[in-house]
Amino acid sequence: MNEFSTGIPLLSLLTGLPLIGAAIALWSGKHARAVALITTMSSLMLALLVWTRLPVSGGMGLVEQLAWAPSLGIEYHLGVDGLGALMLVLSAIVTLMSVDAAHRVHHQPNLYFALVLVLESGLFGSFTALNFFHWFLFWELSLIPAFFLIKLWGGPRRGPAATQFFVYTMAGSVALLVAFLAIFVSTGSMDFGHLTLLASTGELEQMVTAHLGPVSLWLAIGVLAGFAVKVPMFPFHTWLPAAYAEAPSPVTMLLTGAMSKMGVYGLLRIAIPLFGPQIAQIRTPLLVLAVATIVMGAWAAVAQKDLKRVFAYSSVNHLGYCLLGIFALAVPSAGAAAQASQAAALNGVILQMFNHGITAAALFWFVAMIQMRSGGGRGIDDFGGLRKPAPVFAGLMGIALFSSLGLPGLNGFVGEFLIFRGVFPLAWVAATVSILGLLVTAAVILTVIQKVFSGPVPERWAAFPDLHHGERLALAPVIGLMLLLGLVPQVIVDSVNPTVLNLLAHWRF
């Protein structure tokens, strides 16, 4: 047990709260949104409380550990470090944003909000679990509500999109599951901490080889595949544009803002700690895929005509930087300079996870508002000159867009800067090619601004309503957060950095 654990099982409470909220929402008919709002707000409070109680050392805090099925290596083992806690806060913020954005759900709102809350619980569970079984349960638990939310409340082509999303992610999960079964067979443990320890001494590989033969590399690939689909990594990303486009925009906010982070988180919590040497072995092809994710993601966005697909591909591009940072740092570190670069890259990756979550969710929120005002229209060529009838809308969405572009002074820049600072000395070719992504993303985003907000106003949008008071009030904290993190990134960095150092100390490549 950990010295920081308290009497109150904070993490279990956090994970359970949305489930209770979901149950209430299910029975509260039209008031479901209010229930969901209260639940998500309370969850955010709790998540922030967790954030403030992190141990200074960067290690696991708030640990809860109970025997569950010891003979199967299954334990109820929860805990968070800076990374996990940051993801909890992010999930809570994004879910709150999503619930706030979803005030036009007419069809079975009780079920809708109940599912959203179950999804939130799944997110919390998977960001706090320290045992594979437990973690996997929540990983899958989050998938099911997401599937139904797309399937039942999505756009006209929601059926295939939902199926593709579910099946593809499931396929990834199966690969993960198989790999973990093999690990369990070899070690008799499913505890992340224990396995990380085994891996850091090289014992894990020996045990796997002893039991199953030289299959460590294949296990690594299996685990990577599971996460590659979720993040997603090129070329396993094709489910994403369809799912993001067909899901109702508040659900897209959840998918991109929080769920995509489960993949990156999995890489950091599971893949890298357990399979460091194997990943280092196939680092070059992985870097190629990361660079392809960045560059092809950005470029595919160029050709899209649907705002949601534009931002979907832009999300692929942004998460590509996380992949780049993670794979670039997978080298046996030689000396202080390389370690400094690794630390910079990993800090950058974690910042980028948070920043992308906030910014992408905000962008899809704006799309939701555009759709609401235009009766469902979201084609990039359908609009023009909206800045005139809706100056505040244009201004605030402009800030979110420039945050996505990586403008210094807003949140996106610091993460990307740190990633490039870390990656350049470790893999300069990959860094140099990826930097093209920054240019293409800028072109995409400025094209959106040009086509939607500039030019003459078409007759039919002459009375496009600007943001009303409530919407401004709801958006203000998000925009404020973008500015805050752009100017004072130490709000996050100071808590994440100890965790980064702690993680790096336990990783072996």
Place this chain on the structure above:
Amino acid sequence: MMMQEEAAVAFSPLTQCYGGSSFAAHMLWLIPALPIIAAGAIALLKQPRRKTSATLAIGSLSFSLLLSLVAFGQVLMDWAYGDYGSRETVNLTWFQVGAIHVDLGWVLDPLSAIMLVMVSFVGLLIFIYSTGYMAHDENYTRFFCFLSLFAGAMLGVVISNSLLLLFMCWELVGLTSYLLIGFWYQKPSAAAAAKKAFLTTRVGDIFFLLGMVWLFAQTGTLLFYNNGGGSMEHVALSALLAQPAALGLTAAGAIGLLIFAGAAGKSGQLPLHVWLPDAMEGPTPVSALIHAATMVAAGVYLIARVYPLMQAGALAGGTTTALTVVTWVGASTAVFAALIAVAQNDIKRILAYSTVSQLGYMMAGLGMGGVAVGMFHLITHAFFKALLFMGAGSVIHGCHEEQDIRRMGGLKADMPLTFITYSIGMLALCGFPIFFSGFWSKDGILEAAQHWSVAKAPFYMLVFGALLTAFYMTRQVAYVFFDHWRGHKPAHESPAVMTVPLAILAFFAITLGALGTPVWPWFRAFLDGRAAGFDLHGFAEPGLLALMTTSTLVVFLGLGVGWRLYGNKSTRPEAKDALENAVPWVWAVLRDRFYVDELYGVTVIAFYAWWGRVADWLDRHVWGGAVTGVAWSFGLWARLSRFLDTNVVDGSFDKGCEELSAGGGLLSRVQSGRVQAYLRILALAVVALAAVLIWSARP
């Protein structure tokens, strides 16, 4: 107890590492902060509060100017008392990751002090001028908000003692430039020009960013000066020189070139010059402030700031690869843009190409003569080019938004004040001898070119550029101010709020030259950290008088030929240009700007769009096909599993299965069809997991 400690760790304030001593250095951050705060305040205002917004913007910049003068005075005092290398820095750690400190800071030295005074002074005049020029614009408030934000960001670039802080302000400057070029966003051409400007400069910026992270990785700091530990100081530079990079360059040279790419984007150097002429879509005060006097000069300033890096490894009297590249790019740009300016008919576009050309002079000056030579031209140019743009604004205003010089004429009678001040600016730009500042600053560059050790070609290129400059400016002035009125509605003189700033700038366009004559080379001495003596023998330097004579003759030749072709020629607006009649094909090439935009259109832009379509096609058909395959095989697997489930798996697991199915069924009640199949897969996966676990956990 524990909680409080942890919360304290989570938020550490900026900590000061090393401070300068003087009050001026400590207060330096206020200079950019004031206009930025004003911009924020204006942004929160309601739209119709025009007077408040202008007052806030002008008031805050006035304070910045005051503080800049105090800072300048401080540096000047140090210098006057013989403390030539005066440089005060204040550095802060922004945040820390691992062993890396990400530091920001500001610096007060002759370079930043001179630039501060120039930017805030010229900026203030343009702010005042804007209250007249933009008086009838419906978005007056927003204009001052953006203008203020620009001024703050630009002043931030100037004071930065950290390449990172400089880059951040640099990007903010780019943002405000984007916002102001596209200020009249309803015009599609303005929106397109804004986008083009941002993206073209960003091409340079991504190289800049690479250079920056490289420098950071190599030296461990992005501070320029930090008591010997900065990246522009001896220790870091020798380490960079010892580190080889590709193509025979040292790391110092390669990083220098990458940073220069950023500077070339901002300063409109070849081949990234294409955005600057289009940027003229913005309101004229914006062109004067951002696209003539300050922002476009930021690239030159950046090179001056990192000059120790650019120069690292040069032997006495020699040069480095980086500086050689700077020189060639600068000299080529100078001639190239001047040629294009000859064949333009838009009053602002002529000036825009002229700006590109003059920025080329500055770069060449930096490359061959050093910081002082390039910076002197930057300062004099800022004054006379701002003057010219504001004069052009006055002309456009007086001619009812007409910008085609063929539809003007005879304005010297209608707009006498504008005419006089414009002529002063024009003569300064041409480098008219003795009495105008441009003569002295340009001669400094030519003199450096004459003595350049690598090649003589830049010298001839720059002399040819001077000839062209005199020629195209004469053409423009002849069209606009002489002959008779060819427009529709008669022109009128602009109000005093516009003409008084013109007069002030005109005064400086003449007098600033006195700071950099060979008799009293104060500017150079101040920047280089030497004493400046008054010495009549300054002219006696070998070759100097010959050079001055040459450049004088060249200017007169340009003026003469220009006047001969265009002076009082009484042409109709539709008539062909005199030069077009003489050499039609040359005219066509120049008028169409050497087809560079068209070339980019069929290469870079076409590739960008085509590759976008390819990426999309690959996604939909190739990678998407793989997904279909996975989905299909997955379905097959599901069917197989179902078979296994019912026939193979031990009956003791059926109960668990049922429970899970029931849970799934609860959700799937709202749904029909294949969903259940997938839920079953999930249930199955869990069962399979359990099965293997049991199996493997046997003793």
